Amino acid sequence: MTAHSTTRRPAGVTLAILALSGVAYALLQSLVAPALPEIQRDLHASANSSSWILTSYLLAASIATPLIGRVGDIVGKKRTLVVVLVVLAFGTLISAVASSIGVMLVGRVIQGAGGGIFPLAFAIIRDEFPREKVPASIGTMSALLGIGGGLGIVLAGVIVDNLSYHFLFWLPLIAIAIAAVATVVMVPESPVRAPASINWLAAGLLSIGLAALLYDVSQASTWGWTAPKTVVLFLVAIAALAAWILVELRSRTPLVDMRVMKLRGVWTTNLTAALLGFGMYGSFILVPQFVEMPRSTGYGFGSSVTGAGLCLLPMAAMMLIVGPMAGKLERRFGSKPPVVAGSLITAVAFAMFAFAHGAKLEIYIGSALMGIGIGLAFAAMANIIVAAVPPDQTGVATGINTIARTIGGGFGTTILASILSGQVLVSSGRPAEQGFTIAFATAAGALVLGTLAAWAIPRSGGGARAGARQPAMEPAG
Numbered sequence: 375m376t377a378h379s380t381t382r383r384p385a386g387v388t389l390a391i392l393a394l395s396g397v398a399y400a401l402l403q404s405l406v407a408p409a410l411p412e413i414q415r416d417l418h419a420s421a422n423s424s425s426w427i428l429t430s431y432l433l434a435a436s437i438a439t440p441l442i443g444r445v446g447d448i449v450g451k452k453r454t455l456v457v458v459l460v461v462l463a464f465g466t467l468i469s470a471v472a473s474s475i476g477v478m479l480v481g482r483v484i485q486g487a488g489g490g491i492f493p494l495a496f497a498i499i500r501d502e503f504p505r506e507k508v509p510a511s512i513g514t515m516s517a518l519l520g521i522g523g524g525l526g527i528v529l530a531g532v533i534v535d536n537l538s539y540h541f542l543f544w545l546p547l548i549a550i551a552i553a554a555v556a557t558v559v560m561v562p563e564s565p566v567r568a569p570a571s572i573n574w575l576a577a578g579l580l581s582i583g584l585a586a587l588l589y590d591v592s593q594a595s596t597w598g599w600t601a602p603k604t605v606v607l608f609l610v611a612i613a614a615l616a617a618w619i620l621v622e623l624r625s626r627t628p629l630v631d632m633r634v635m636k637l638r639g640v641w642t643t644n645l646t647a648a649l650l651g652f653g654m655y656g657s658f659i660l661v662p663q664f665v666e667m668p669r670s671t672g673y674g675f676g677s678s679v680t681g682a683g684l685c686l687l688p689m690a691a692m693m694l695i696v697g698p699m700a701g702k703l704e705r706r707f708g709s710k711p712p713v714v715a716g717s718l719i720t721a722v723a724f725a726m727f728a729f730a731h732g733a734k735l736e737i738y739i740g741s742a743l744m745g746i747g748i749g750l751a752f753a754a755m756a757n758i759i760v761a762a763v764p765p766d767q768t769g770v771a772t773g774i775n776t777i778a779r780t781i782g783g784g785f786g787t788t789i790l791a792s793i794l795s796g797q798v799l800v801s802s803g804r805p806a807e808q809g810f811t812i813a814f815a816t817a818a819g820a821l822v823l824g825t826l827a828a829w830a831i832p833r834s835g836g837g838a839r840a841g842a843r844q845p846a847m848e849p850a851g
Contacts, residue, residue, distance in 0.1 A: 385503045389511050391556045392495040395459060396515055398549040399488035400522020401529070402466065403431065404658060405542045408530040408679045412539050419475035429592045430479050432784065434486020436588050436777050437581040442490025443773030444572065444629055446497055447766050452563040455494045459554035462488035463547060470543035481543075489780075492519060493773035500760050500768050501564035509704050512760060513753030517697025519779070520654055520748050524690030527658055531680030566765045576621045576629040583614035584777065591784040595792045630770050639762040640771065642831045643755050646713060647775050648782030649824030650755075653720055653817045654748050655783030656790045657741075660817070661685055661727070663794075664810050665737060671799070673807040675734060685737050692745025693752075700753030709758045713828040716751025720744055721821035728814035747821075751828070752779075758831060790817065 406413065406427055414424035446454040465484025472478035492515065499511045533541050590607040597604045622628040634640060662682035667674025677685070703712050723743035730736045756772060763771040790813045797809025 385507050385511065388498065388502060388561050389514065391553055391561055392491075392498065392515060393518055394549055395455070395491045395553040395557070396495060396518040397522045397525075398546045398553060399462065399491050400519050401526045401546050402462075402485055402488065402543070403435075404523040404526030405530050405533070405546070406539075407658065408527060408662065408683065409534050409539045409542060412534055413478070416539065417472070417475045417478060423475045423479075425592075426479055427475075427482055429589070431482045431486050432592075432780055433585055433588050434483045435489030436486075436584045436780050438487045439489035439493060439777050439780075440580065440630065440770050440773035441572075441577055442487065443493030443497070443769030443771075445769075446490070446494045447769040448567060448572065450563050450567065451494050451498045451501070451769065452557065452561050455491065455498070455561070456554060456557050458487055458490045458494065459550055459557060462491075463550045463554060466543050466547045466550060470540055470547060489776065490773070492516075492776050493769045493771075496756060496760060496772040497566075497765075497768040498561065498564060500765065501566045502562055508760070509757050510698050510700070510702065512756045513700035513704075514698045516752045516756035517693045517700075517749045519776070520745075520752055521690050521693045521697070523654070523658060524686045524693065524745070527662060528683040528687050528690060531678065531683050535680060571627055573621070573625050573627055573629045576618055576625060579614050579618035579621060580629065583611050583618055584781075586611035586614060588781065588784050591781075591788050595788050595795065599792070630774065631767055634763050634767050634771060635774070637762050638830070639758055639832050642827055643713070643758045643762075644775055644778040646717060646751070646824050646827040646831070647755055647778040648785075649820050649827060650717060650720065650748060650751055651779035651782030652786030652789075652820045653724060653744075653824070654779070654786075656786035656813070656817050657686070657689070657724075657744060659787050660790060660794075660810065660813055661737065661741065663805075664727075664731065665734070667804060671802065671804060671807070673731070673810070685734070686741055688738050688742035689745035689748070692742050693749035696746050696749030697753045700750055700757075703750070704754055704757055708833055709754045709761065710828070710831045710833050712750045712754035713758070713831060714825060716747045716749070716754065717821055717825040717828045718747070720747030720751070721818050721825060723747060724814050724818035724821060728811050728818060731810075731814075751824075786817065786820070 410424050410427060413427065442454060442458060462485055465481045465487070468481030468484065469478055472481055495515050496512055499508060499515065503511055530542065533545070586607055590604060590611060594604050619632060622630055622632050662685065665675045665677040665685050666679070666682045669676045700712050723740045726736065726740040726743065755775065759771050759775050760768060793813040793816060794805040794809045797806045797812065798804065799806050
């Protein structure tokens with residue numbers, strides 16, 4: 375028995391610490407969304423400036439997540455996770471005490487480093503946990519991104535109404551501090567390392583490409599989808615990403631091994647993740663806004679911010695229940711069926727929102743269905759990625775998968791918001807019911823495409839392969 379194995383902590387303890395870190399990051403992603411008007415008033419900021427409280431966080435996370443995942447593969451997952459948690463705590467502290475929009479945005483950009491928590495957590499689980507516990511543990515961690523996002527929408531109104539928006543940062547900061555100390559003391563360092571250095575040219579091109587793409591998407595509804603600025607920035611993003619791929623293909627030490635990205639199990643799973651992200655992030659905007667519409671519109675429920683958040687509580691609850699169950703389903707049926715079923719169930723949920731939204735019970739049922747679908751799919755997708763790639767590529771590969779959700783979410787929120795803004799009641803200036811119907815139906819269509827993408831994922835041997843030490847899937851063709 376090696377020294378490493380004798381000091382290994384119980385898997386449940388490590389998972390609890392990783393889960394606390396993941397929930398804190400996911401909460402910071404969505405908690406501020408319902409509170410933006412309050413923050414805007416207090417900081418005397420413009421609507422455009424305050425929107426950057428969300429955008430800057432997502433942009434920073436999109437750049438940091440795959441890079442941090444790769445750094446963890448090279449220098450050690452635990453060491454990198456501790457640094458990420460310290461940086462996340464520092465950024466959260468800055469935002470908590472911010473007295474101007476500029477300081478708030480600095481804090482939010484720094485917080486974006488927290489996106490690296492998830493790929494690092496997946497890699498630690500793969501390296502450290504008993505093989506039979508890997509699928510359920512990865513499923514739980516993967517579901518937390520959606521659970522935390524949903525809970526953030528639910529809790530934001532309660533916190534702001536009873537405390538102040540500053541506690542949207544103080545409360546997660548406490549969790550981050552506890553997680554950082556617990557990681558130092560309890561989480562083991564993995565001996566699995568990638569014998570490579572960071573390709574900084576590739577890192578720079580990937581960062582430029584992702585930043586340009588997400589910024590373009592976030593501004594497209596304001597600039598116009600066919601405006602010169604939108605088109606030019608999109609071409610810049612495509613050029614940077616294309617150059618990144620060429621550099622990676624020619625590099626002896628690639629940041630992301632393109633041979634891994636070409637695996638059919640990887641690219642189809644990433645495409646499915648993007649389309650599910652389209653729906654999940656879209657629901658965070660559509661559902662609360664729909665139920666907050668005054669009853670005078672003929673379709674809204676006149677809910678408060680807190681009441682609107684509660685409509686997403688069934689989604690968060692079902693994700694929490696379904697995530698750990700996904701591992702058992704994978705052991706019995708393989709990884710592919712839960713992803714296909716989850717994508718299809720999520721499509722059904724959006725179809726229900728589109729055509730059956732006359733009572734709150736229907737909203738609650740649709741929210742629960744969405745939680746089941748997203749929880750199943752996200753949990754199983756992470757296991758497919760982990761099973762498909764070599765151990766020394768786990769961090770970066772799962773980081774790319776996490777960012778695929780964010781990119782899909784960026785497109786989703788922008789496209790769906792554009793649909794609502796194009797269907798406005800002249801009398802009140804509010805979105806017409808038809809606008810919500812079209813938006814919900816559009817999200818359902820995206821999830822139908824997601825189901826088709828999931829169907830293209832190769833069938834694997836199930837959850838047991840998530841602990842495999844070699845790629846489990848073959849490249850397309």
